[in-house]
Amino acid sequence: MKTRVCRLYGQHDIRIETDDIQPPGPGEVLLRMSAGGICGSDLHYYQDGGFGPIRVREPIILGHEVSGTVAALGDGVRGLKEGMKVAFNPSRPCGHCRYCAEGRPRHCTEMRFSGSAMRMPHEQGGFREFMVVQATQCIPLSDRTSLAHAACAEPLSVALHACGQAGDIRGAQVLVTGAGPIGALCVAAARAAGAAHIVATDIQDATLEVARRMGADTTLNVGRDAEALHPWREDKGRFDVAFECSAVSSALQDAMMAVRPGGTIVQVGVTGNLSIPLNILVGKEIALRGSHRFDREFEQAAAMIDSGQIDVGPIITGRYPLEDALSAFEAASDRTRSVKVQLAFE
Incomplete structure (x- = not known):
């Protein structure tokens, strides 16, 4: 049997x-x-040949936010059937290391993650027409669910895990800095968790409009107005929780200024070193927490998409056939017009 694949050999x-x-x-x-x-x-x-110390050292099929339909079953598979729609969990923890034993498989020391160049040989991903996977990685969906929406289960699970890191946010005043795909989904996750008021910031109007459609009550373009968040600094800060999704130093500092004493900042965006105003962190007794991937939240994300509890449709701003992968990657690189760009394999 043959399958077409989208393979990266190096930068561009x-x-x-x-x-x-x-x-x-x-x-x-x-x-x-x-x-x-x-x-x-x-x-x-695609753009840089890797990030940080992780480099593409051999050809790799990219993609870990994918969905599909069961085409064939191997021996011993239960709970799945041919023709069933599924969301695909790209994580394959070992199940026996220290962190797996502690119930934190996202920190597995032998993690296999689809479409990742961290290990050699690289873990091949899901940008292809057909793929053989472990049955345990497949989460069944109802026939009514869009497979384009189902492919958003992975980033939604990241947002749900971030919300879990913040604790109970019912009735909370919430700030989301950075309205890309994860930021927009953090808005949706916070809304589903009962936040009272959500403010989203970004430097692009297009992404802020998506954040509004995902549930943000207020959107602020801090590129156009650097002081847009200043009213929320009053009384030492008005936000109970902030989700920092941009990995930009100025955004983290804005969040620290706008979060109340004793508030929580969940750092979701990833980059290298950032400068942190420790005097504000200490003086306001802010809890600064990291958030890494997801565990059981993947099943929760798939269920929320399947039930319609969270509509991920607004974040999907473009779909391209596999043969137009280059155009898809170029579109995804343009944040003035794109939030989540998908490849379509059928």
Whole structure:
């Protein structure tokens, strides 16, 4: 059997190629892939050949935000059937290291994550027409659910985990800095968790409009008005919780100024070193917490999309066929017009 794949060879070097694919083995399923979202890490691989110390050292099929339909079952698979729609969990923790044993598999020391160049050989991803995966990575969906929406289960699970890091936010005043895909989904997750008022900031009107559609009560373009958040600094800060999704030093400092004493900032965006005003962190006794990927939140995200509790549709701003992958990556790189760009494999 043959399958077309989207393979990256290096910086700005994407090729659509054809591979052979084997039938699923015991405990495996063959998926007919439907949709695949281009993530920030995919863009780093495409634009820069990697990020930080993680570099593309061999050809890699990108993609970890994917969904599909079960095409064939291997021996011993239960709970799935041919033709069933599924969301695909790209995480494969080992199950036996210290962190897996502690119930924190997102920190697994032997984690296998689809479309990642962290290990050699690289973990091949889901930007392809067919893919053999572990049955345990497939979350069944109802027939009514859009597979384009289902491919957003992975980034939504990141946002749900970030909300969990903030604790109970019912009735809270919430700030989200950075209205890209994760920021917009943090807005939706905070709204679903019962936040009273949500303010989203960004430097692009297009992304802020998506954040509004995802549930933000107030949107502020801090690129056009650097002082837009100043009213929220009154009385030492008015926000109970901030989700910092931009990984920009000025955004983190804005969040620290606008969060009340004893408030919480969840750092979701990732970059290298940032300067932090420790006097504000200490003086206001702010809890600064990191948020890394997800665990059980993936099943929760898939269920929320499947039930319609969270509509992820507004973040999908473009869909391109596999043969137009280069155009898709260029569109995804343009934040003036794109939030989440997907490849369509069918």
